[in-house]
Amino acid sequence: MxxxxxxxxxxxxxxxxxxxxxxxxxxxxxxxxxxxxxxxxxxxxxxxxxxxxxxxxxxxxxxxxxxxxxxxxxxxxxxxxxxxxxxxxxxxxxxxxxxxxxRYPKKVRALGKLEANAVEIAVYQCNSINGLLQTPEHARCVIGAAQPPYSPDDVERMVAARVARRTVFERTPAPALSFVLEEGVLRRPIGGTMVWRQQLERLLEVGKLHNVVLQVMPTHCDTHSGTDGTIELLKFVDGTAVGRADGEFNGRPTSDPKHLRILELQYGTIRAQALSPRESLALIEQLLGET
The missing domain is CATH 1.10.260.40 (lambda repressor-like DNA-binding domains)
Incomplete structure (x- = not known):
């Protein structure tokens, strides 16, 4: 050039x-x-x-x-x-x-700091793909569709923040990461065919990492313990932890051992109800083939 x-x-x-x-x-x-x-x-x-x-x-x-x-x-x-x-x-x-x-909003900087120090991260998300798993193009479409709309400047700032959080996959030693996604979310082609194909490919790429467990909650499951919304759990090397859930404790982060046990029970139950990691990746591959 x-x-x-x-x-x-x-x-x-x-x-x-x-x-x-x-x-x-x-x-x-x-x-x-x-x-x-x-x-x-x-x-x-x-x-x-x-x-x-x-x-x-x-x-x-x-x-x-x-x-x-x-x-x-x-x-x-x-x-x-x-x-x-x-x-x-x-x-x-x-x-x-x-x-x-x-460039990153204050709340995202705080979240990024927690994720950067966590040795275990577990997330169940019911209505979207977790930000750690999103491609930049998918994140831009999701954020850009918000109502009332964000300014173009805010959209790009938030996209950059989500992309920056993906460094958690590059850490050494690698943290243990667990994600449970809804099948219905994986069938919604946010951003159109090409953007959605790239997102599914990204999920397959991440799901095959040695330190990642990626599972899908099937729509035909007749028992579901995650209908109250998102659950997040982060554990640290010193034995402390922090968690939050949409349906518990007013949605606020908590470090109370009693609260954390409730969240761990809920998340463990959701994982048991979801497809196995191998079945989940096979489903994502199937959806990719259908696009």
Missing amino acids: TVEAEAGRLRSEADEPGWEVDPDDEWGVAVITTVGRQLKLRREAVGMRAGEFGAAVGYGEDLVYKVEGGKRIPRQEYLDRADEVLEAGGLISAAWEDVKKV
Whole structure:
């Protein structure tokens, strides 16, 4: 790719949604404001105007002002180019580790932190595919269909957050992951044929991982202990745990041992009522063949 083409790509990416700062996210605002201030001070220290700096890093002058003013989240490419142009020795590039987290809503950051530390994760979801299992395209369709609708910027921010959570599958040592999905959800072609095929393929890919147990609750099951909604259980290396269920404890997260035993009983019963992992993958393969 030529320098001109690369610069054009970066400028077009700068206009994409999902990179605005959430004004209600105090930590995020503080991070982006600090990074922007440091960029401005370094730029001015070498005697570069905003327009000159923008041309050097491949972005427009307007975006430079937005980043320096704490109004826009800079991309990793922006920080890397700024580091080179300002000869910062990697200090600006290193800011990406904090900057990238700002794109994710506060609640998702908290959930991601829990998932990143959990040694066991168990989820039953009745009305959709769990976010950890969603492809970016499927997530975009699900989030974009919400009513009232999210802004394009919020949609992209939430999609990025779901994709980021998938790093749980890459951890070493690998956590034990268990998912139970509803057959009816697997038959709903969210996003159309191609998006749905990719989603089914992703489920097969994840379901074959050595640390993942993926099961399907069949629609013909005449006994079902999960009709109250989603159940989530996370266990940690120190023996503590946290869980929540739509139908218990007002849907709030709980660490109470008595509450956790109830959730474990419910989830264990649901797993027993669902298809076996082998039968579940066979069903998903069948559905993929029918699309």
